[in-house]
Amino acid sequence: MKHRTTVPLLAWGLLAAIVFVTLCPIGLRPATEISVNADRALAFALLGAVFALAYPGRWLWLLALLPLAAFGIEALQFLSATRHPHFEDAAFKALGAALGILAGRLAAAFLPPAPTGAETR
Numbered sequence: 780m781k782h783r784t785t786v787p788l789l790a791w792g793l794l795a796a797i798v799f800v801t802l803c804p805i806g807l808r809p810a811t812e813i814s815v816n817a818d819r820a821l822a823f824a825l826l827g828a829v830f831a832l833a834y835p836g837r838w839l840w841l842l843a844l845l846p847l848a849a850f851g852i853e854a855l856q857f858l859s860a861t862r863h864p865h866f867e868d869a870a871f872k873a874l875g876a877a878l879g880i881l882a883g884r885l886a887a888a889f890l891p892p893a894p895t896g897a898e899t900r
Contacts, residue, residue, distance in 0.1 A: 786829065786832050786833040787833040787834070789829055789833070790826070790829040790830045790832075790833040790834075793825065793826050793829055794826060794830075794848075797822055797823070797826060797852070798852055798855075800822075801852050801853070801855070801856065801862075802852075802855055802856065802858070802859055802862065803859075804859070804861045804862075805861045805862060806861070815868075816867075816868075816871045819868060819871045819872045819875065820871045820872065820874060820875030820878075821875060822872075822875065823845070823849055823871075823872040823873070823874075823875035823876040823879060824875040824876065824878050824879035824882065825879060826845065826875075826876060826879060827841065827845050827875065827876040827877065827878065827879025827880035827881075827882070827883060828879040828880070828882050828883035828886065829879075829883065830845060830879075830880065830883065831879070831880045831881075831882075831883025831884050831886075831887060832883045832886065832887055832890075835884070835887045838880055838883075838884045841880050842877060842880050842881075845873075845876035845877070845879075845880060846872075846873035846874075846876050846877055847873075848876070849869050849872035849873040849875075849876050850869040850872075850873060852869075852872070853865070853868055853869035853872065854869075
């Protein structure tokens, strides 16, 4: 698969996984060795970095949308009987997303550009 399709698929798949983990019953949430706030921030930082690599020309839009999505995904926990949304949780997610986008943007500056269709033939 080419970069042009692989990285966006990875970004959207990661978003789907984060939505699932955020909304699933608390017993299904994976356990980690780090604090839950660090876990939240790192998950969204990875999400932000992958989205920034998937859509390098759209990083300002991502900087606006992914933190907003973090609050929206957190708010969806109101629909679950076993989950309880908190502003602080969403804030850690939003901060992680923003830092991840900036890290992805920085990483993209050092990566070679993705090949175009003509270059892969």
